[in-house]
Amino acid sequence: MIDFSFTSPVCLLADGDESLDLFRLVSEDFPVIAVGSYANHPRVKAVMADLDQCLQRVDSPLFLAIGFTDSFVNVFEKYPYKNIIFFSEGNVIFRLPKCWVASIAIGTQISFYPLKDTRILSASGFKYDLDDLVLKQGESVGTENENFEEHLYIEQEQAGLLCIMPVDQYGKIRRSLSL
Numbered sequence: 001m002i003d004f005s006f007t008s009p010v011c012l013l014a015d016g017d018e019s020l021d022l023f024r025l026v027s028e029d030f031p032v033i034a035v036g037s038y039a040n041h042p043r044v045k046a047v048m049a050d051l052d053q054c055l056q057r058v059d060s061p062l063f064l065a066i067g068f069t070d071s072f073v074n075v076f077e078k079y080p081y082k083n084i085i086f087f088s089e090g091n092v093i094f095r096l097p098k099c100w101v102a103s104i105a106i107g108t109q110i111s112f113y114p115l116k117d118t119r120i121l122s123a124s125g126f127k128y129d130l131d132d133l134v135l136k137q138g139e140s141v142g143t144e145n146e147n148f149e150e151h152l153y154i155e156q157e158q159a160g161l162l163c164i165m166p167v168d169q170y171g172k173i174r175r176s177l178s179l
Contacts, residue, residue: 002057004033005060007060008030009062010031010032010058010062010063011031011033012033012051012058012065013066013067014051014068015035015067030043030064032044033047035054051075055075062084063082065084072162076095085173090166091164092167095115095159095162095163096112096161098156099154099155099156101153103172104165104169105168105172107147107148108146108147110145110147110152110163111143111165112145113142113162113164114136114161115160115161116137117134117160118134118156118157118161119156120132120156125151125152126152127145137160
């Protein structure tokens, strides 16, 4: 049941000091759905019990989940068709589309984590070769890399990877996802 529908991205704001710091970083004029004690924030449109309730009851082209530190893998698995960017502990975590092209600052640490078994068909711009790399959910803990070129390309056999990067790349990540 959808209670709120937005045409803009929506910030989902969890409790905690880190949440407020990250919120200031992405502080555009997006509506805010609070989870917990930020009900008095001037942009709060609703207060909900937990992240799951937010994702069930709110419709948006993009969710910016700020301060939810322990649930992102389960959320990505449960809501495969929702566009969600998590902000947690100085990182941005998002689901890679099957084919991803991005311009990211050279030397950025980039990690990949498998949500399901997937094979990277081809990739370019990364320090370490990713072509034909198979990552298996439950067996592979993921892989770390960095880029030596600004322009990155990665194509998966099927979309199944999470990507983790430093939060300072948020704007470039959002543009790369066309959101």
